[in-house]
Amino acid sequence: MSGALTPRNVVIAALLVGLALLPLYVSITGDRFLLTLFTRIVILAMAAVSLNLILGYGGMMSFGHAAYLGIGGYTVAILAFEGVQSGFVQWPLALAASALFALVVGALSLRTRGVYFIMITLAFAQMAYYLASGMARYGGDDGLGLDSRSQFAGLLNLSNKTTFYYVCLILLCASILLVWRLTISRFGMVLRGTRSNETRMRAIGFPTYRYKLAGFVIAGTMCGLAGALVANHTDFVSPAMMYWTRSGDLIVMVVLGGMGTLFGPVFGALALLFLEQFLPTLISAVVRPFNPAGAVKAGEYWQIVLGPLLLLVVLFARGGIDGLLRMLSSRERHG
Amino acid sequence: MTLFIEQCLNGLQFGLLLFLLAAGLTLVFGIMDLVNLAHGSLYMLGAYFAATFTAWTGSFVLGAVLALGATLMVGMAVEVIAMRRLYGRDHLDHVLGTFGLILFFDEAVRLIWGPAGLSLPLPGWLNTSVQILPGIQYSAYRLAIIAVTLAVAAFLYVLVMRTRIGMLIRAGASNREMVAALGVNIKLLFTLVFGLGAVLAGLAGLMQAPILTVQIGMGENILILAFVITVIGGIGSIRGAFIAALLVGFIDTLGRAFFPELLRMVLSGPAAATAAPALSSMLIYILMAVILVAKPEGLFPVGSK
Amino acid sequence: MADALLQIENLSKRFGGIQASDRISLAIPDGELHAVIGPNGAGKTTLVSQLSGQIAPDSGRISFAGVDITGLPMHRRSAGGLARSFQITSLFLDISALDNVALAVQAHAGHSFRFWRDARGEAELRQPARAALERVGLGARADWPASALSHGEHRQLELAMALAGRPRMLLLDEPMAGMGPDESARMVTMLRALKQEVTILLIEHDMEAVFALADRITVLVYGRVIASGAPAEIRANAQVRDAYLGEQEAVS
Numbered sequence: 001m002s003g004a005l006t007p008r009n010v011v012i013a014a015l016l017v018g019l020a021l022l023p024l025y026v027s028i029t030g031d032r033f034l035l036t037l038f039t040r041i042v043i044l045a046m047a048a049v050s051l052n053l054i055l056g057y058g059g060m061m062s063f064g065h066a067a068y069l070g071i072g073g074y075t076v077a078i079l080a081f082e083g084v085q086s087g088f089v090q091w092p093l094a095l096a097a098s099a100l101f102a103l104v105v106g107a108l109s110l111r112t113r114g115v116y117f118i119m120i121t122l123a124f125a126q127m128a129y130y131l132a133s134g135m136a137r138y139g140g141d142d143g144l145g146l147d148s149r150s151q152f153a154g155l156l157n158l159s160n161k162t163t164f165y166y167v168c169l170i171l172l173c174a175s176i177l178l179v180w181r182l183t184i185s186r187f188g189m190v191l192r193g194t195r196s197n198e199t200r201m202r203a204i205g206f207p208t209y210r211y212k213l214a215g216f217v218i219a220g221t222m223c224g225l226a227g228a229l230v231a232n233h234t235d236f237v238s239p240a241m242m243y244w245t246r247s248g249d250l251i252v253m254v255v256l257g258g259m260g261t262l263f264g265p266v267f268g269a270l271a272l273l274f275l276e277q278f279l280p281t282l283i284s285a286v287v288r289p290f291n292p293a294g295a296v297k298a299g300e301y302w303q304i305v306l307g308p309l310l311l312l313v314v315l316f317a318r319g320g321i322d323g324l325l326r327m328l329s330s331r332e333r334h335g
Numbered sequence: 336m337t338l339f340i341e342q343c344l345n346g347l348q349f350g351l352l353l354f355l356l357a358a359g360l361t362l363v364f365g366i367m368d369l370v371n372l373a374h375g376s377l378y379m380l381g382a383y384f385a386a387t388f389t390a391w392t393g394s395f396v397l398g399a400v401l402a403l404g405a406t407l408m409v410g411m412a413v414e415v416i417a418m419r420r421l422y423g424r425d426h427l428d429h430v431l432g433t434f435g436l437i438l439f440f441d442e443a444v445r446l447i448w449g450p451a452g453l454s455l456p457l458p459g460w461l462n463t464s465v466q467i468l469p470g471i472q473y474s475a476y477r478l479a480i481i482a483v484t485l486a487v488a489a490f491l492y493v494l495v496m497r498t499r500i501g502m503l504i505r506a507g508a509s510n511r512e513m514v515a516a517l518g519v520n521i522k523l524l525f526t527l528v529f530g531l532g533a534v535l536a537g538l539a540g541l542m543q544a545p546i547l548t549v550q551i552g553m554g555e556n557i558l559i560l561a562f563v564i565t566v567i568g569g570i571g572s573i574r575g576a577f578i579a580a581l582l583v584g585f586i587d588t589l590g591r592a593f594f595p596e597l598l599r600m601v602l603s604g605p606a607a608a609t610a611a612p613a614l615s616s617m618l619i620y621i622l623m624a625v626i627l628v629a630k631p632e633g634l635f636p637v638g639s640k
Numbered sequence: 641m642a643d644a645l646l647q648i649e650n651l652s653k654r655f656g657g658i659q660a661s662d663r664i665s666l667a668i669p670d671g672e673l674h675a676v677i678g679p680n681g682a683g684k685t686t687l688v689s690q691l692s693g694q695i696a697p698d699s700g701r702i703s704f705a706g707v708d709i710t711g712l713p714m715h716r717r718s719a720g721g722l723a724r725s726f727q728i729t730s731l732f733l734d735i736s737a738l739d740n741v742a743l744a745v746q747a748h749a750g751h752s753f754r755f756w757r758d759a760r761g762e763a764e765l766r767q768p769a770r771a772a773l774e775r776v777g778l779g780a781r782a783d784w785p786a787s788a789l790s791h792g793e794h795r796q797l798e799l800a801m802a803l804a805g806r807p808r809m810l811l812l813d814e815p816m817a818g819m820g821p822d823e824s825a826r827m828v829t830m831l832r833a834l835k836q837e838v839t840i841l842l843i844e845h846d847m848e849a850v851f852a853l854a855d856r857i858t859v860l861v862y863g864r865v866i867a868s869g870a871p872a873e874i875r876a877n878a879q880v881r882d883a884y885l886g887e888q889e890a891v892s
Contacts, residue, residue: 108624118370122559134613135613196732196733203692203715203718203726203730204804207715311432
């Protein structure tokens with residue numbers, strides 16, 4: 001039975017194994033940069049997983065999701081600044097702050113629909129951004145540094161890059177597991193039905209508002225945790241984390257990877273960050289034969305390629321990477 | 336008192352400038368049902384073109400005219416190449432596709448003009464102040480902006496209300512299929528409307544250039560305000576955009592100028608100092624949140640689709 | 641009528657220049673199959689949409705089982721036993737027929753704040769769903785994606801979903817729209833059987849079906865009730881014949 005060994009499943013398995021074994025590879029080759037890069041990918045993948053819950057499965061196009069990265073991150077940074085180093089205090093508070101913000105924003109925004117919803121979520125995220133910019137005590141526009149990472153009473157040393165990487169990876173896997181169970185549960189059915197046909201859902205008797213709000217809060221909380229991880233990863237937080245274009249990046253990851261699929265967000269985060277790293281090299285390589293002197297410089301303008309690439313994906317590969325893999329898988333099965 | 340009048344005029348000027356930007360956005364949204372995040376890029380291009388052409392020709396006015404022409408061409412090219420394929424699709428597709436365009440334009444501008452911004456100095460005859468009331472001087476240039484934008488607003492009013500094209504625009508805003516069914520060349524209409532929006536955005540960009548900025552990313556900052564205005568005013572409604580833009584212009588300008596003081600009267604010194612800048616920036620968003628909660632369709636919603 | 645299950649009083653709704661519902665009053669007792677007929681544009685779907693809560697009336701009152709539901713949101717009416725099917729098929733096309741009906745069952749099976757158990761494995765949801773599908777004759781198609789069903793099967797699925805919540809009353813908006821003669825005949829048989837258990841408000845253009853099923857008929861023209869009564873009366877009514885045949889005179 002070829003059912004289990006489809007290209008898609010193989011890729012996913014390889015991905016998980018690769019991620020799990022990465023630190024081993026790094027310790028062999030000594031390429032520490034790779035560890036830093038992949039830690040970042042894993043954290044952003046977690047943020048994308050949370051957005052995928054409401055965007056991919058729930059159909060709620062939130063353009064303010066990056067705000068939760070900031071809220072989670074700032075909670076940790078501010079507490080650290082004020083002398084509270086314990087992760088046991090910081091992280092739950094980061095989750096609580098994110099949940100509260102999501103509750104307020106969601107309660108107000110979910111009364112609107114379509115582009116109005118997009119705009120109002122964006123506006124709230126901008127409010128968070130301006131709030132952070134205005135907090136002179138915590139660095140304002142310049143941001144706030146962390147003197148030390150979250151302390152867990154000696155149980156975990158987050159300053160150890162490998163330990164931290166595994167913490168992030170485990171949390172990513174936990175969030176994927178959670179999203180999986182959520183989406184197949186009764187709750188998930190309501191969210192997905194609401195995405196598919198909200199009027200029908202209300203007509204058959206579902207008070208859709210409260211379920212959307214619950215999903216919104218769950219997603220925001222999960223992203224807040226990712227924010228706490230970001231703060232620990234970069235030892236720094238700044239308002240820029242919450243600028244609306246960062247929310248755009250998250251949406252790109254979700255769509256690029258494949259909306260409404262379990263592993264899509266991971267593919268998306270990988271793809272986007274890979275593009276960020278390797279498009280410049282690729283562009284330089286292409287330009288070099290024609291203009292050797294300007295090749296490196298040309299690589300810096302990689303977003304000139306990313307932009308139209310995004311448009312092309314939207315027009316022709318709407319299912320994202322996961323969609324492509326599924327297509328390959330079904331073609332395989334039918335010979 | 337002088338300060339108050341000055342800030343009121345600044346608010347008016349800012350509001351009118353925002354109106355130019357929002358008008359194009361709401362038109363495109365209302366008629367083509369297209370969410371165009373790259374609208375801010377056209378605003379940016381208007382400023383960059385103006386700075387360049389003014390430097391080449393030595394004349395501010397000539398530079399401005401050329402810049403508008405160039406922005407119009409870029410706008411129409413974008414419409415034909417990219418936007419056409421997005422019509423009728425999910426708004427999410429629009430957001431993503433035009434987000435990609437933002438990335439493209441930001442980098443392209445960086446490639447052509449470099450990462451540092453440009454400057455657009457005012458010609459002597461505009462760089463003066465005028466006495467508008469006994470004892471009160473105000474920048475001649477800002478008055479010129481007010482005059483020009485009011486003229487454009489009047490032109491838009493005449494265009495939309497009194498001409499055949501305007502009738503098609505209004506009809507298209509409330510019922511797209513009907514207009515197409517009437518045999519009107521929809522493709523051409525859409526290209527022209529998009530071009531009009533591009534010119535308005537470019538005009539806003541080049542007019543604010545001497546007093547504010549010409550730099551990469553300027554489009555993104557102001558785009559949000561334009562969207563907020565579009566949403567508050569009601570999508571597809573130019574009248575709504577006008578009123579909402581003035582509202583936003585006044586609240587933002589007067590808010591930033593006087594809110595800190597108001598706050599100081601209510602809160603203690605240090606608390607007010609910390610809260611003031613953040614809250615002033617947030618006023619607009621609070622306004623939008625309040626309006627959307629009370630009237631989710633905006634102040635002047637246009638007819639059903 | 642004191643024992644009317646559904647009581648509509650002076651329901652009015654205006655859309656711009658059009659009076660879609662003009663002081664409609666109607667009382668439907670428990671157990672009746674009441675047909676609403678009228679030419680296109682008479683406001684039949686608008687009426688159903690106001691009854692189900694999708695559209696808010698400008699004025700008038702709606703009571704269901706003695707409770708004033710005029711201001712009640714859609715989901716509360718459905719939860720209270722008033723279910724509707726849609727004239728233009730409105731299904732969840734990306735999932736199976738069984739999933740569609742299971743959702744309808746789920747809506748009436750308590751709250752859905754259950755986050756872990758696989759909903760597709762819950763017999764509590766799947767069994768009633770299967771039963772409803774069998775009822776309307778779609779048992780064999782249960783696991784097909786809704787998008788793969790024929791138009792007639794979509795209409796059947798619509799009905800199954802409305803039934804899944806075990807409603808007291810069904811609002812059926814042209815359930816036989818676009819069906820061929822065989823399918824229509826099957827639907828009529830099924831509705832006749834259904835009559836015994838559920839009160840039905842039926843909107844239909846298929847006059848054969850209407851006269852075969854209806855206990856009473858109301859005729860709507862330009863949003864106004866021009867006649868209401870037993871089928872024989874309606875058939876003999878001159879105004880009704882004029883409304884359907886020949887020139888449409890302006891309703892004074």
